[in-house]
Amino acid sequence: MRLWNAMKSKPILWFSMILLLKGALAWFVIFDDGPSWMTVLTEIPFILIVFCLIEWFASKRKLLYYMIANLSITLLYFAVLMYYKYYGVIVTYHALEQADKVTKVGESTYSLLDPYYLLIFIDIVIFAFYMFRPKYIARFTNIGMRKVNRTALLATFIVSAALCIFNIWPNHASMNENKKAEGMGILNYEVYTIFADSTVHEEVIDMKEINQPSIDALKGGEQPANPALWAAAKGKNLIVVQMESFQNFLIGLTIDGQEITPNINKLAAGDFYFNNFYTNVGQGTTSDAEFVVNTSLYVPHHEAATSSDYMDKALPSLPRLMSANGYNTATFHTNSVEFWNRSMLYKAIGFDKYYDQAFYGDDDHIAFGASDEVLYAKTVPELAKMDAEDKPFYAMVISMSAHHPYKIPEAKDKIKLPEEYDGTLVGNYILAQNYADYAMGQFLEELKSSGLWDDSVIVFYGDHQGLPLYSLDNKEKGLMQGIFGREYGYTDMFNIPFIVHAPGVTYPKTFEQTGGQIDVLPTVANLLGVSAKDQIHFGEDLLNRTSNLLPMRHFLPTGSFVNDTSVFLPGVGFEDGTNYNVKDNSISADGSTEAQYNAALRLLNMSDSYVEQLPGLPLDGGPVSGAESK
DSSP: OHHHHHHHHOHHHHHHHHHHHHHHHHHHHHSTTOSOHHHHHHHHHHHHHHHHHHHHHOOSOHHHHHHHHHHHHHHHHHHHHHHHHHHSSOOOHHHHTTGGGGGGGHHHHHTTOOGGGGGGGHHHHHHHHHHTSHHHHHHHHTTTOSOOOHHHHHHHHHHHHHHHHHHHGGGTTOSOHHHHHHHHOHHHHHHHHHHHHHHOOOOOOOGGGOOHHHHHHHHTSOOOSSOTTTTTTTTOEEEEEEETTOOGGGTTOEETTEESSHHHHHHHHHSEEEEEEEOOOOTTTHHHHHHHHHHOOOOOSSSOGGGSGGGGBOOOOHHHHHHHTTOEEEEEESSOTTGGGHHHHHHHHTOSEEEOHHHHOSTTEETTEEOHHHHHHHHHHHHHHHHHSSSOEEEEEEOOTTOTTOOOOGGGOOSOOOGGGTTSHHHHHHHHHHHHHHHHHHHHHHHHHHTOGGGEEEEEEEOSOSSOGGGOOHHHHHHHHHHHSSOOOHHHHSEEEEEEEOTTTOOSEEEOSOEEGGGHHHHHHHHHTOOOTTSOOSOOOTTTOOOOOEEOOSSSOTTOEEOSSEEEEOSSSSTTOEEEETTTOOEESOSOOHHHHHHHHHHHHHHHHHHHTSOBOOSSOOOEEGGGGO
16 A cells, blocks of 8 residues: 555656556567667656656646656557558658558558557556546546655756667667667657758759769669660550569469469469569558659658659659650559549659549459459450550559458458468468459450450569568468478568560560569660650669669668668668578678668669659649549
């Protein structure tokens, strides 16, 4: 009772202990070494600063202010947990500004939730239960109203502030956001990012320094004067198929003698197949893939492209390039055009027409719209109409049924997996991709029967990773180890396929060189004989270059990149970074150079600077809805 009375009179103590436990939970999930004395030394000082301010200024309803502070910090820790679970990095206020998207992908978000995360709210539930019962209200109102010694309070505040500065300053130069947050403390890191963004500004590179030769030199070479396969498919239509969450390990995968993706396997075996190809997306995932492929620019630093100032720019793009060469352009997606601000994306990159949920309806609903079967069945007739016109066309087709968390209706299951896959994210993912492949098979048959297959360059690629390392539990990691014969890692997670079909041009061939989504634009432009030399692009023609450098943004720490042999993750800087071999994810002492590290950072800065200095969009105009043609 004496202890309870002491604690009751000093809420600063027991609320500090409560929040320290919540901080320890976050450290347990996020950092390799879990909670330690560093958790106390980095998290508690910030908490004490907040509580000292409450003690100093609150003359009434002090407990209420403690409750508000407790709830606010709890929600922040919870957001850190959930964001890390999918993205693998520490959330900042930039990402929190997109919290409205969570309500629109609720099932996907909730599937990331480990039940024990909810323990972070247990004290709030208990407090709420008692706080709103009349017989306890008066009792709680008086808690903590005893005056705290002002000298002790001031001393606590000063020492805590000094510790926060001591934690922040030595770690502020670290490139790796997770290392930075571990050194600073999660709460200090969140505050630091706000002040750093308002006071530290990245150099804006002058437009005169942003040119194609300088970009090519940073990437490791230059395009040949007479490129191979130039204009080999000139005048053909261009169809780009973006496959939802499709990772490269699915190609050729069999389980219990069952091919998981038989139709895409045939594509990979019969045409140009790039098996060392990587996603370049950011927080916007699918919409970011659309952005990167169509612009050959890198996504912004802190946010999805479609949520950034980039959408206020007239972006040089594949649709604009094709339009300038006499093509009609359109994009097809069964979700609403307003989701991830695609209405502005399509205006920024210059599509003539878009087809979205208003066109496809909501029949046979999977994930966020009509199924892939509906997508393809309704898209092919529109492509045939475009093909009948006197101009070739560029069409982008975006699948969606195999979207996280991969809940395909049982009636659509085409295979039966072994029992150990039941109820796992890995099992659901494989079933979803098997269904997506089934729908793709129907699409391919319709393209062939309509004559489009023989009159079009068609490219296929995955939009982003489907099985983030951070989302898998131990059982699921074991399943992935069974598939790979080794530990599943970064090189596997970001590896997606890229397949190119060009009638009369492509043949069965596997390309081993490194590539990424940023390389799609110059590669297809070369095949179609559409010159991109006067349009800044950060990708390279994969049919004519064998060396590459791919800076990574989001999902990995700043300064990460992929080169010809490794996926590199920095530590505090380059020197303590780690190389993961692209062949088997093994860690090696070499595989990257500091020059490549600096070049990757320079490329990202050049892309940001280039877009920042582009002219704005006109106020009117933009693509029209294909729903009008129903």
